[in-house]
Amino acid sequence: MILLTGATGTIGSELARLLSKRENTFRAYVRNLKKARELNIPHMDIFEGDLRDTKALDRAMLGISRVFLLSSPDPLQVELQGNVVRAAKKAHVSLIVKQSAFGAGADSPVALARWHWITEEDIKKSGVPYTILRPMMFMQNLLMLAHDIGVEGLLRVPMGSAKSSLIDARDIAKCAVKILTGEGHTGKTYELTGPEAISYDRIAEALSEVSGRRVTYVNTPLDEVNVEMIRNGLPKWLADDICKLYEIFATGKADRVTTSVRDITGEVATDIRKFARDYSVVFTKEVIHH
Ligand SMILES: NC(=O)c1ccc[n+]([C@@H]2O[C@H](COP(=O)([O-])OP(=O)(O)OC[C@H]3O[C@@H](n4cnc5c(N)ncnc54)[C@H](OP(=O)(O)O)[C@@H]3O)[C@@H](O)[C@H]2O)c1
Known part of the structure; x- marks a missing residue:
């Protein structure tokens, strides 16, 4: 079992x-x-x-x-x-x-x-x-920014013009089920990414298509993002740690794509447009409420 x-x-x-x-x-x-x-x-x-x-x-x-x-x-x-x-x-x-x-x-x-x-x-x-x-970082992290995206049309992240190969968390679950129920994965370490490395401008475009308004990426200073995360309930140590990660990824370290999701599941990894469509209710809900 x-x-x-x-x-x-x-x-x-x-x-x-x-x-x-x-x-x-x-x-x-x-x-x-x-x-x-x-x-x-x-x-x-x-x-x-x-x-x-x-x-x-x-x-x-x-x-x-x-x-x-x-x-x-x-x-x-x-x-x-x-x-x-x-x-x-x-x-x-x-x-x-x-x-x-x-x-x-x-x-x-x-x-x-x-x-x-x-x-x-x-x-x-x-x-x-x-x-x-x-x-890699989950696309689902964007759900925490849904309020800003839906109400203000702003995607505030400290990533400059760096690209990252965000992954849909559902693809991680798909890989895990294949490994837990299959053979041939013992002793392996898989780096799992989405299908492409994309800039936050591209992510904002994908969100614009589903949120019913123009979403603009704003390259936001780390300290502002840090304060915002704490305001949203994250403990300080975690907000600080995530900011360190952003700092590293903003230098281009997340601009790397692997084929592991496809290799393990036999399916192409979910791209940002499909993610945005699947979660469109979350990104539009805020518009309706305000
Ligand atoms: N977010 C990202 O971009 C990202 C990227 C790469 C790796 N990761 C890693 O992915 C993991 C988070 O995955 P996720 O988002 O699926 O996690 P999640 O939604 O935060 O869920 C964590 C789960 O662990 C359970 N849990 C925590 N402490 C427990 C305890 N003391 N006893 C029993 N259960 C406990 C939680 O139970 P409750 O429901 O009761 O709280 C919940 O089921 C972390 O290790 C993170 O470092 C995240």
Whole structure:
């Protein structure tokens, strides 16, 4: 049986939906039962537990052969994910699929990238077979900017004219399901990107087509973006960390495209115009309300 962590989140809930279509029961390890039940996903055996709870993790691993490892950005991330790795090792799990991030590395100035790297190394040292997914920034991050886009027609990001190969999170879930249910991915690390590297002007164009108004990209100073993220509820450490990532990506480091999504799923990765169309309700909702 497959065990998912992070099943109530962006990628995890999509992955759970895809797995449920196979009509085989899988288990979801969740800390919020209500949220998990409201997803209303058939064939999902909901197991209540926090990643801090090592005893619950041991129980949840009974009968599990493959694990999907994902949790939220959290200063305790290394410890929480380490708990899953140790429980998986004890249970002789045959594969951990670890959601990491593009640029994960020991020397990254971005804390999240270093933490992901530490867990990747933990898994390798544990001896449990693994596949690592290192996705680029998600297109879904644009949903957090939907208010500015819909109401003001402004896309405020500190990326200059740099291009990035943003990926649709649904494609990450598609890759994960193929790996969790297939063979031939053990020991591999995949960098997952969208189908093309695009500037934020191009992203604004795609959003203009669906939001019912002209959307303009405004190259915004990092400190303004930082303040805005904190105002929107992000903890300061995370806003600072994301700004460091923007700083790196604004130098062109995200201008790289891989074919991994197509190689793994056999399907072309979702482009920004399709993403914008699929989420058009979110970008137009704000116009209607104001
Ligand atoms: N956003 C990007 O552009 C980007 C790019 C590359 C990599 N990543 C990486 O992708 C991951 C985030 O993916 P996502 O957006 O799908 O995540 P998400 O929507 O934030 O969901 C996180 C999931 O982890 C669960 N979780 C967190 N702490 C837990 C705990 N202590 N016990 C049990 N469950 C816990 C959450 O449960 P609740 O629902 O109860 O909170 C939720 O199901 C992060 O590792 C991030 O670094 C993100």
